[in-house]
Amino acid sequence: MAPIFVLMLVSGGCAQSPAPEPFPQEAVETWVERYAANDAAGVAALYTEDAQLLPPDMEIVSGRAAIQEFVAKTNPPGGPAFEIATVETLVFGNYAHRQGSFKVKGPNGEALEAGKFIELWKKVDGQWLIYRDMWSANAPPAAPPAMDTALDEPA
Amino acid sequence: MNRFRLAPWIALIALAGFVGCERAKAPESFPQAAADGWVAAFNSGDSAGLALMYGPDAEILPPDQPIVTGHDGIEQFWKTFNPGQVRLEISEVESMKLGDYWFREGSYSALFPAEGEPRVGKFIELWTKVNSAWLLHRHIWSPNAPPPAEMPAA
Numbered sequence: 001m002a003p004i005f006v007l008m009l010v011s012g013g014c015a016q017s018p019a020p021e022p023f024p025q026e027a028v029e030t031w032v033e034r035y036a037a038n039d040a041a042g043v044a045a046l047y048t049e050d051a052q053l054l055p056p057d058m059e060i061v062s063g064r065a066a067i068q069e070f071v072a073k074t075n076p077p078g079g080p081a082f083e084i085a086t087v088e089t090l091v092f093g094n095y096a097h098r099q100g101s102f103k104v105k106g107p108n109g110e111a112l113e114a115g116k117f118i119e120l121w122k123k124v125d126g127q128w129l130i131y132r133d134m135w136s137a138n139a140p141p142a143a144p145p146a147m148d149t150a151l152d153e154p155a
Numbered sequence: 156m157n158r159f160r161l162a163p164w165i166a167l168i169a170l171a172g173f174v175g176c177e178r179a180k181a182p183e184s185f186p187q188a189a190a191d192g193w194v195a196a197f198n199s200g201d202s203a204g205l206a207l208m209y210g211p212d213a214e215i216l217p218p219d220q221p222i223v224t225g226h227d228g229i230e231q232f233w234k235t236f237n238p239g240q241v242r243l244e245i246s247e248v249e250s251m252k253l254g255d256y257w258f259r260e261g262s263y264s265a266l267f268p269a270e271g272e273p274r275v276g277k278f279i280e281l282w283t284k285v286n287s288a289w290l291l292h293r294h295i296w297s298p299n300a301p302p303p304a305e306m307p308a309a
Contacts, residue, residue, distance in 0.1 A: 020254075052260075054277050056218045056297040092254035097281060099214075099293060116216050118279055118295050120258060132260060134279050136218040136297050 023089035023096055024121065024128035031130075032084060038077045044068035047130045048122055054134035080112055081105045087116075096121040096128065102135065114138045185250040185257055186282060186289035193291070200239020206230035209291045210283050216295035242266040242273075256292065257282040263296065275299050 027046065034042035044067045053061040053070060061070045075082075081104070088099040097120055104113040117135035121128050189208065196204040206229045209215070215223045215232065223232045237243075243265050250259040259280045266273040278296035282289050 054260075054279065054297065057299070057301045059299050060277055090254070090256065092256070095251070095253050095258075097253070097256075097258070097293075116222055116295075118216065118281075118293060120279075132279060134277075134295050134297070136216065136295070138219070138221045140219040 020091040020093075023086075023091055023098065025086075027121070027128045028084070028086070028098070032082070035071070035075060035082055038075055038079070040068045040072035040075065043071045043075075047133070048124055051129070051131050051133070054132065056136040080107075081109075094123040095131070096123075183252055185247070185252075185259060189282070189289040190245070190247075190259070194243060194245055197233070197237060197241075197243050198239075200237060202230045202232075202234035202237075205233045209294075210285050213290065213292055213294070215291075216293070218297040240268040244273075245278075248277075255284060257289065270303070274302065 031043060031046050034046070044064045047064055047067050049064050050062070051064065051067060053067055055061065055070075061067055083103040083105065084100055085102075086098060086100045088097070090097040097118070099116070099118050101114065101116050103111055106112050115135055115137040117133065119130055119134075120132040122131035123129075193205065193208050196208065206226045209226065209229050211226070213224070213229065215229055217223065217232070217236075223229055243263060245261055245263050247259060247261040249261075250257060252258075257280075259282065260278070261280075262275065262277050264273040264275050276296055276298040278294070280291055280295075281293040283292040284290075
C-alpha cells in the first residue's frame, strides 16, 4: 500500500496547479475611467514598461512614454466617447488574454466607428497591466464627401 | 524489516514521479511546423487548407472588416483575399506558452501583384491544441501604413 500511497502523493502534487484567477475586470474599468477623463498619463500607467500598442495603419508604439504620447494625441479633451465590451477572457497564471469590441461615439451619441481588439495582460509586482494591445475598425474610414455631392446637399 | 525492504521501491517511485513532473513542466517549443504550414497554404492560395488550420470556434479579426468566424467564413475570407498572388513572409517577434495556448506576435511582409514594395504589418495569434493538432484560435493583424487607394486591405 505504501508505494501506491507515495505514488498518489507525487502524482497528485504534480497535477495540482493553482486555480486560475478571475480576469482583472477592475483594471479594465480603471482604464475606461482614465481614458474617458483624457488622463493620458493615467492610462499609460496601466501598461507595462515594455508594453506595445499595435494600432492599425501605424507602426507599433513601444514603451510607456510613447503610449502616453499616443493616447494624448488620439484622445484629446472633448474627443469622442468610447465604449468597450469584453467578449472573451482567458487567464493563465501571470498572463491574461482579453478580446472585446469597441464603439466610438460622437457628441450626440452617433456611432463614428466600431471595431474589435485583443489584449494580453501581465501581472507585474502583483498588479495587472496591459502588455500587448491590438485593435482595428470593422470598416474602412469613411471617405470625405465628394465636392460635387457636398455642394448638392441641402443646407 | 518489511518496512526496510519497501524503502528502495518507495524512493524509486517518488523519483519517477518527480522526473515525470519535471518533464511536464519543461517548456515546449512553439509549433513552428503548423505556422510554416499556414504560410505555405497562404502563398499557394489554398484557402480550404488555410481554413483547416483554424480551430472550430476560431475567429479572425481583419483590419477594416468585421470579425470572421467558422471554417466556411474563414475559407471564403482567404479565398477572396488571396487567390494565390500575394507572397507573404512572416517573422516571429515573440512567442509564449500560456496554459493550453500559444501566444505569438510577429511581423509580416506581403507583396501584392502590381506593387513594387511589399506591405508590412504586425500580427498577434493565439493557438490552441485540438485533437493533438495546433490550430489558430484568434488571429488579428494590421498594416503599418494605410493600404494604397483602391487596393484590398492587407
